[in-house]
Amino acid sequence: MLVSAVTGSLGNAGTVAAAMLVSQGVASPVLGRLADRLSQRRVLLTACLAHAVGMTLLLVSILLRAPLVVLILAAVVTGCTSVSFSSFMRARWAAMVEHDLLRTAYALESMLDETIFLLGPLLVTLLAAAVHPAAALVACAVLTTTGSIAVALHRRSEPMSEPATGRGPRRAIAVPGVRVLMAAYAGMGFLLGAVDVTMIAFARAQSAPGLAGVFLSLTAVGSLAAGAVYGAVDWRLSQARLLSITTCLLALGAVPLAFATSSLVMALLAVVAGVAIAPSLIAGSTLLESVAPKGSLSEGFSWLTSAGALGIALGTAVGGRLADLGGFAEAAAVAVGGGLVALALSVAGQSALRQAPTARPVSGTAAPEHTAAPEQSEQRGQQA
Template sequence: MSVTGDSVSEGASGAGSGLGAYLRLLRLPGAAPLALWGVIGRAPIAMRSISCLLLVSAETGSLTDAGLVAAAMLLAQGTVSPVLGRTADRYSQRRVLLTACAAHVLGMTMLLVSIVLEAPLPVMIIAAVATGCTSVSFTSFMRARWAVMVDQGMLRTAYALESMLDDTIFLLGPLLVTVLSTAVHPAASLVACALLTLTGSIAVALHRQSEPTPEPTVGRGPERAIKVPGVRVLMLCYAGMGFQFGAVDVTMIAFAREQSSPGLSGVFLALISVGSLIAGVAYGAVDWRLSQARLLSVTTCVLTLGVVPLAFAGSSLMMCFLAVLAGVAISPGLIAGSTLLESVCPKGALSEGFSWLTSAGALSIATGTAVGGRLTDAFGSAAGAWAGVGGGCVALALSLVGQPVLSTRRPVTEATSELAVQEQ
């Protein structure tokens, strides 16, 4: 590790707990700029699909076409994201970020032109796939960078900060999309997404202090993250949680419709993020005595139990309170999962490992949305809530069964051992 990296780690050691931990984290050299540019680079995550839906529906008048185009983009991103993470681990994040952001802007331009010119649906879908394939998992890259910036004692706070910023983005992103699409032009929000991705990617790529160093190899490529049992268990846990998130989103929309107040669906979804944000701040400020593996089981249990009351909501006011309750364990669960991933994944495969978690969560959110939508259409909003409980139960069961592998520390490869000897 470089001298700069060592000094940062030492500064982070023993940072303690409490809300002041966030200030101590941001005072570390280079930490505040990294957090800022990370927010700018991943803001489009909460904007891109909604922007696509609004623009396609505005230009074609078809919500079906809009849904197909947005889904194609999301599925392509979820599929290719681990490949980009793997490439970053092998050749450096900087190269991948700079190359991908240029290709992404080109793909986004193709998508914008095809939609505005009302090209045939297959053309729009191809452009959407190109856009998705060039979208790096910015959240994954950022978490890998924080693992370089700080030591283990400060890492929980760093991941808590990331979750807080994610929640803030998902609170403000849809609002920004609505303002740009209605007050400026339906295409303005997609243009903003391209500019934000370009700016954030370049700035983070040039933040050399936090860049993970590609793992040195001895006669072979770096170890694959997907081959580590702990990573696979975490992927399945994230899939269960993602399914729950998708089903709960549909539940909120269906409940608002049942109350003859469809506009409240946005309020309910925002309140889930509020609960997650508040809980994330508190979770990251506490110096927990339980192991991260046990904390994952505790948080997934709370996450599952928090969704059960949604099936019994009797009024919009009650649902507002229950929505906050349902979001309380989201950030803590994801923080525990991120911290575990850092401990079980090979050091030279963190970008790939985090990308696998992101993809597993994203694809299962789509599945949960689809299943929840069918159930709510047939049996009402309560059925969607119970589907979400089912996803949470899967995550909880896997976190319990997987305790042995989740408690195993990162494997030490031959290359890593050789590097350690050289440093000594």
Template sequence: MSEGASGTSSGLGSYVRLLRLPGATPLALWGVVGRAPIAMRSIACLLLVSAVTGSLAEAGVVAAAMLLAQGTVSPVLGRAADRHSQRRVLLTACAAHVVGMTMLIVSIVLEAPLPLMVAAAVVTGCTSVSFTSFMRARWAAMVEKGLLRTAYALESMLDDTIFLLGPLLVTLLATAVHPATGLAVCALLTLTGSIAVALHRRSEPTPEPTVGRGPERAIKVPGVWVLMLCYAGMGFQFGAVDVTMIAFAREQSAPGLSGVFLALISVGSLISGAVYGAVNWRLPQARVLSLTTCVLTLGVVPLAFAESSLVMCFLAVLAGVAISPGLIAGSTLMESVCPKGALSEGFSWLTSAGGISIAAGTAVGGRLADVFGSAAAAWAGVGGGFAALVLSLVGQPVLNVARPVAEPTSELAVQEQ
């Protein structure tokens, strides 16, 4: 790690110390620009397709195709970044993404047959890098371990902020300007953020192929598998809880409150993430992951017993309290167990596992809510959280193992020792 504060890194001042590092503030800001479409792209697609075709079913198919394509291909792009550099992958992918997004917008506006819209959505998803994963790999390359937890906490808070404001922005653009504006802005943000981050050389992770063979694969590391499965359990819970909030608002004859409930979950996560990143935790991160998944699971249980909108507002904040700490602990563990030259791939696997399981949790929770009510969806979320908890406990031995490959020896490494 080349930069960082070597002293204490606890307290809210740790964020100030982090952002004072050369290049840290521009990296954080451009990272927000590049990944803002994560919270906007699928909603913008739903709004445009439904506005043009009048079919929510077709809109759901197109949006799902885009998300599934992204979840499937992002680890491949992460692997390419580890082998050939993030800069090359970001610049190539963002150019292809603009082409794919243009095809998607044109096909929808011209009311092309559904298979053509789906094909354009797949191209768009396949060219969408896991920006969050790339950013975490960059922080790991840029700061020392003492500030790495704070960097991941900052990333988590920025993600929460994006998911608070992104849907509001894209909805405003689609309704006040034109239904296609949301997707067009997503393409512009992806292009701008990708180029800016790609040119941020200070944080560029260095490809580190092993002599005589290719770089170590993240997917071959047992600890990576445990983290992927934990993220899958948490993602399933997130999807089910989202449906719980929407279904509960409908049951209260106030569908507009669903957005408020979902925003309050992000508020709880944002506050806890800020506090978590400011505390210098002494517990092993593997144990912290188990503790946070336990709190995450217990926090969803009360949602099944809510009887009023006011109570649900309070419970929504509580349900979000453990989200950021759990994801931060997972990111910190990934940096510890994953081969240094495969971090972009490793973080991409986490993002894919979480994203695909969110879709699964949404589908299962929606089915249960339609048949049995919002409480059933909440219990499905509890099941996902419990699975993550069990996996984190069973996986303690491999999560506590040090990095699986030795760091390359160099004059700088010898001097640091």
């Protein structure tokens, strides 16, 4: 919004935003790995200060109408210093709560994420319209910095870090179950990106582009409600099977979007399309906690976030292209395709998703409490 307001170019604005998002996706797993080895506190405190500097450079560069290459460089610095905050928080939940409460904790985290997705754009839009687009960017920098410091100082929830020397934990990316989850998350992200485009294209076709925001908000409402229910139910099925079920529902929920005939119908279908979002993410988060090496949770969750973001970017691009060529129904079909890919991967990877992480003691010390037998890990997965 700020770039387009100052330069008058939506193309430049999209380029700068893409540079920030891509660099964040690339850097997030690296920062997660550093948090696992050095501690989240050190990474959060260092990264939030560097991120504030990057945001300041970006803001000044935009306001001074610097060349596009300068804006891109500032955006890359900002993105590379932006930690995957949800990933860090999920790793903290795993360290702070008992295993039988972990599913509920992840449900709460998903509901808070959906609330942020609802309120964040509203706050930014209000600040940009009532004050100045720069005020919204300043608010983002302040909230990110203060939030990072507050979490960094909460030592009781901080996961134990592994030393950089000795036989540390395996890389999360080296675990087959983590790679299956990453691929499934990319498919789910592809669906979500295409669903967003579907609703925007439908609103445009109805000559009511303002309704696009309403449809997207209703999707978040459906996800919020379903997340609350999912977190409250004591599921007896394994999380690997629940992931397949929820991804199946996610794909099915996108099918009716192609047949919407009015704005009221699309509003109802938007809620339906959002119902399986939070449950799918909760099942995936719980599975990651059970399959990833216990000293690599921050890295593992960061990989999932990056895979999902990549899927959203691809789904938005492909869905947008097809919507321009054929309309919202084609974008909805693309969304269903992404959901089917996620479903196929979750079904084909059931054996990998049920494998417990291999225990690897550090520097000759005794294995921690988390290095339970596979049977215990399976029981924990069922409890979650």
